[in-house]
Amino acid sequence: MNTQSAITTYPDAQAITAQLDALIKAPIHSIARDALARYEREYFDEKCPRSKRMIEEAKHYIPGGVQHNLAFNHPFPLVITKAEGAYLHDLDGNRYFDLLQAGGPTVLGSNPPAVREKVIALLEDGGPSTGLFHEYEYKLAQKICDSVKSVEMFRMFNSGSEACMAAVRVARLATGKKNIVKMGGAYHGWSDQLAYGIRIPGTRGMQAHGVPSYLFRHTQEFFPNRIKDLERVLRRNQARGGTAAVFIEPIGPESGTRPLDFDFNKEVQALCRRYGALLVFDEVVTGFRLGMGGAQGYFDIDPDLTIFGKVIAGGYPGAGGLGGKKEYMRYLAAGIQTGDKIKKALVGGTMAATPISCVAGYYTLEEIERTNACNTAALMGDRLTAGLQALIEQHKLPFVAFNQGSICHLETVGTVHFFINWKKPWTIPSLINETAKRKKEMEYMGAAYMAEGVVTLAGSRMYTSAAYTEEMIDEVIAAFDRVFSHVRLIEE
Numbered sequence: 030m031n032t033q034s035a036i037t038t039y040p041d042a043q044a045i046t047a048q049l050d051a052l053i054k055a056p057i058h059s060i061a062r063d064a065l066a067r068y069e070r071e072y073f074d075e076k077c078p079r080s081k082r083m084i085e086e087a088k089h090y091i092p093g094g095v096q097h098n099l100a101f102n103h104p105f106p107l108v109i110t111k112a113e114g115a116y117l118h119d120l121d122g123n124r125y126f127d128l129l130q131a132g133g134p135t136v137l138g139s140n141p142p143a144v145r146e147k148v149i150a151l152l153e154d155g156g157p158s159t160g161l162f163h164e165y166e167y168k169l170a171q172k173i174c175d176s177v178k179s180v181e182m183f184r185m186f187n188s189g190s191e192a193c194m195a196a197v198r199v200a201r202l203a204t205g206k207k208n209i210v211k212m213g214g215a216y217h218g219w220s221d222q223l224a225y226g227i228r229i230p231g232t233r234g235m236q237a238h239g240v241p242s243y244l245f246r247h248t249q250e251f252f253p254n255r256i257k258d259l260e261r262v263l264r265r266n267q268a269r270g271g272t273a274a275v276f277i278e279p280i281g282p283e284s285g286t287r288p289l290d291f292d293f294n295k296e297v298q299a300l301c302r303r304y305g306a307l308l309v310f311d312e313v314v315t316g317f318r319l320g321m322g323g324a325q326g327y328f329d330i331d332p333d334l335t336i337f338g339k340v341i342a343g344g345y346p347g348a349g350g351l352g353g354k355k356e357y358m359r360y361l362a363a364g365i366q367t368g369d370k371i372k373k374a375l376v377g378g379t380m381a382a383t384p385i386s387c388v389a390g391y392y393t394l395e396e397i398e399r400t401n402a403c404n405t406a407a408l409m410g411d412r413l414t415a416g417l418q419a420l421i422e423q424h425k426l427p428f429v430a431f432n433q434g435s436i437c438h439l440e441t442v443g444t445v446h447f448f449i450n451w452k453k454p455w456t457i458p459s460l461i462n463e464t465a466k467r468k469k470e471m472e473y474m475g476a477a478y479m480a481e482g483v484v485t486l487a488g489s490r491m492y493t494s495a496a497y498t499e500e501m502i503d504e505v506i507a508a509f510d511r512v513f514s515h516v517r518l519i520e521e
Contacts, residue, residue: 034320034327035407036434042254042281042288048429049287053443055427057519059470060477064515069104072480079120080108099132099486101479103472112139114496117484125484126505128437128491133284133314134339134348136402136435137393138496144343147392148385157385165387172394173341173352176321179310179331180352184361185382188349189313189338190218193276195351195361196334197222198374200274200307202360208272210262210306213250214282214445217311217336223276226250228283229464231449252448253287256296263304272306274334279324280433284314284490286445288431294328301333307357313338313349317394318492319434320403333357343393347386402495407434409493409502416506424513437491439509441474442467444489470519477515481508 060068073081084105088094093102100106111118115138117127127139137144155163170183186192197209197220209222213230217223224237225248234245249266251259259275266272277297281289301308310332315324317340325332334353342348351361360374397403410432417430417439429440440446444467449457475488483505485491493502 034322034434035403036319036327037407037411039291040288040431040433042290042293045288045429045431046254049440049443049446052427052429052440053446053467057442057467057470058426058428058516059441059519060473060512061515061517065473065477068477068480073104073476076123077105077107077119077121081105083108083120099129101472101475101484101487103476107479114138114141115494115501123482125479125482126501126508127484128493128505129484129486130492130494131344132339132486133318133436133492134342134344135492136318136340136397136406136494137343137400138494139344141343141393141396141496143396144389144392148345148389151384151388155384158380158383160379163382163384163387165384165391166382169341169387169391169394172391173337173350176394176398177316177323177325177335177352179325179333179354180335181355182358182361183337183350183352184358184363184376185347185387186349186351186376187347187378187381188218189311189336190220190349191376191378191381192313192336192338192349192351193218193223193311194220195374195376196274196276196309196336198376199334199351199353199357199360200309202372202374203357204271204273204305204307206271206273206306207247208249208266208269209247209274209276210249210251210259210266210272211276212253212278212282213448214253214287215276215278215311216283217276217278222248228445229447229449230282230287231451233449235449253282254289254293256293256300259297260300263300263306267304272304274307274309275301276309276311278311279315279328279330280319280436283445285433285436286438286440286490288433291328294324294330298330298332307333309334309336311336314436315433316340317397318403318406318436321394321398340393340397342386342390345386345389347380347383348390349381397495400495403435405495406493406497409495409497409499410435410437412499412502413437413491413493413505416502417509420506420510420513424516426513426516435493437493439485439489439491441489442470444468444471474512477512478508481511483508 084094108120117125213226312323337350414432421428471488
């Protein structure tokens with residue numbers, strides 16, 4: 030185990046799973062309806078009127094009124110005008126503790142001056158983009174290769190989704206095989222072939238609206254934390270042309286929402302070697318958040334390909350990349366070339382590896398390393414989780430709180446802990462109804478948190494950053510305490 034990792038204590042996956050199993054069997058506890066109505070009236074309507082008006086206008090021009098999937102919509106999205114460190118400010122002048130952190134990229138906190146100054150200098154000099162080589166393409170790639178042991182070469186893309194798409198193509202070229210296996214419930218972007226079994230294991234293509242089912246002919250999933258399930262899929266694929274790659278989120282699907290046993294990644298790696306499949310580590314969330322060596326440094330894993338995103342641009346656009354062994358990365362050679370006998374994977378992106386994304390990424394990683402930001406953020410995650418666990422016990426609630434360093438989870442309804450059992454298809458409609466009901470309660474809880482000054486990811490996930498102090502975390506815990514005091518058993 031890498032001692033430089035920012036995880037102080039790895040969670041007991043089996044114990045947490047048992048708690049989550051109990052949570053989804055228990056009656057729903059959520060914000061009392063009178064308290065929710067009061068939050069909607071006294072906070073959102075009275076203190077956020079300008080946000081409300083702008084969103085109503087935006088609905089005329091933007092589907093649903095917002096552009097980003099992380100926007101929190103109940104009772105309406107807030108319009109954010111300023112981000113600084115651990116805080117967000119909205120159009121009406123209200124201030125919030127930022128535990129969304131743009132979905133995870135801002136380990137240093139939002140809009141850190143040390144990075145912002147370098148970006149401004151770039152804009153004053155060479156501009157945000159040229160389409161040609163820039164020195165920071167090299168500097169960022171070198172920094173990533175020097176930091177992550179398994180990465181010998183690195184190629185930048187516009188997003189983690191694009192990097193996942195590139196990984197599929199590289200794996201198929203490198204192995205000559207077609208099948209791609211992923212962990213059920215995991216999210217590897219929204220491309221056609223990987224929009225399979227997302228959020229809830231066993232959903233297959235049920236959530237991939239607009240994607241013809243035949244496109245999943247070479248995509249399979251396996252149940253998280255069940256190594257025998259993965260081996261069954263790999264063995265079955267031997268008679269179907271073999272497996273090109275196994276994709277895995279190393280701390281569990283949906284950024285560790287369903288946590289994995291500590292040794293699980295080692296077992297997956299061994300199976301990949303046995304069956305000739307490339308091991309693809311999706312470190313979009315964990316890369317440079319769980320330490321400079323990523324989750325693979327912590328678990329001592331040697332993946333063939335690593336997907337990056339989020340942190341590698343520090344919250345600036347163009348945050349995506351693929352790194353790995355030279356023998357596989359050669360398929361991603363860029364530029365106009367003639368006479369090259371190596372078949373290249375079809376990838377592109379006019380705005381990939383722009384000077385602005387590479388400058389922001391390079392100085393973000395430099396600053397994270399210089400200040401030991403991953404460890405600071407993780408200690409804040411530990412403090413937040415311990416505080417939430419104490420509140421859960423104090424208020425005698427069935428909720429579950431745990432963390433992997435600075436990635437924190439607060440499960441109040443356990444929506445993504447359900448799974449679909451295709452051996453019992455008659456149970457599927459009731460399960461879908463149950464998860465939809467619980468998701469709505471999660472939204473209500475998230476709205477209550479926001480009214481108390483705390484922004485989360487969908488009311489169930491939080492990211493701490495190095496911008497937090499112990500005093501700030503204690504204020505956040507006090508806000509959760511106020512919300513929990515209004516939680517009641519929700520009658521059917």
